């Protein structure tokens with residue numbers, strides 16, 4: 153399987169490292185023979201149809217140069233769109249940073265991949281939040297797969313659990329703590345009795361929250377994940393603007409204390425139950441399996457026959473999210489081998 157990697161940040165590096173590790177085992181167990189033939193980064197690209205060496209690229213980065221400075225395979229200034237258009241490959245792995253305003257440049261990368269007959273694996277929530285119904289339709293029209301396991305739950309297989317393990321049952325409702333940063337802030341506020349501002353500053357120091365943290369604390373990140381769950385699991389054709397969204401800026405220490413007296417706490421919950429998907433701070437019992445602390449994520453699926461099923465795990469991190477990319481690549485490999493259409 154020839155792969156074009158677009159984006160060489162924390163997740164991109166995780167992908168190259170995960171693909172290189174235990175190569176033999178993946179080949180023996182899954183007949184999976186991945187080869188990264190191109191990497192496009194902000195400054196240019198590296199291309200080698202025979203496969204690139206991640207160690208060599210890492211050494212170039214360590215010396216402070218962009219990967220396109222590679223003397224043998226580097227193409228300084230070559231854009232990702234050029235690479236997707238001109239390099240022969242089966243799959244584009246799109247792991248550029250999220251842009252919730254217009255989803256670019258990821259949206260253009262994905263549509264270019266579809267139009268040139270390439271499957272797409274992405275961890276980028278932007279294009280899905282803003283255009284998921286159109287993108288899934290475009291993938292079907294071009295007879296290619298679009299996979300995005302790492303967009304919800306990071307390495308925790310929330311989408312696969314619902315789609316595959318609960319197949320045949322009917323999922324009636326979904327509730328989840330889908331953002332690690334806000335969960336860390338609320339946990340710190342309630343357990344250590346510090347203010348929202350102080351907890352946010354700690355989250356930034358630890359590298360959880362962005363320097364411009366609105367994506368997390370105003371609930372955009374959770375809302376994007378709700379959109380993906382609603383489309384993929386609940387068959388709703390919605391985008392970000394249809395989610396009723398409230399962030400955690402107004403959650404006070406006093407409200408957390410009062411909830412605590414009732415044996416409860418306040419969490420930022422994304423939920424799909426009834427007509428309007430919502431993101432808002434909600435009081436939940438401390439004994440509820442959904443009530444995880446720190447940066448953990450958790451999701452509860454309420455089903456018709458199997459009752460409530462809760463999955464807990466790490467929702468972010470380079471290697472964790474890269475493991476979701478590997479899962480998606482194996483899924484595409486399996487589907488191509490068995491000629492399944494979806």
Ligand code: HSE
Nearest residue numbers: 330331332333467468
């Ligand atoms: N900012 C996100 C979080 C990263 O805090 O959960 C993973 O989507």
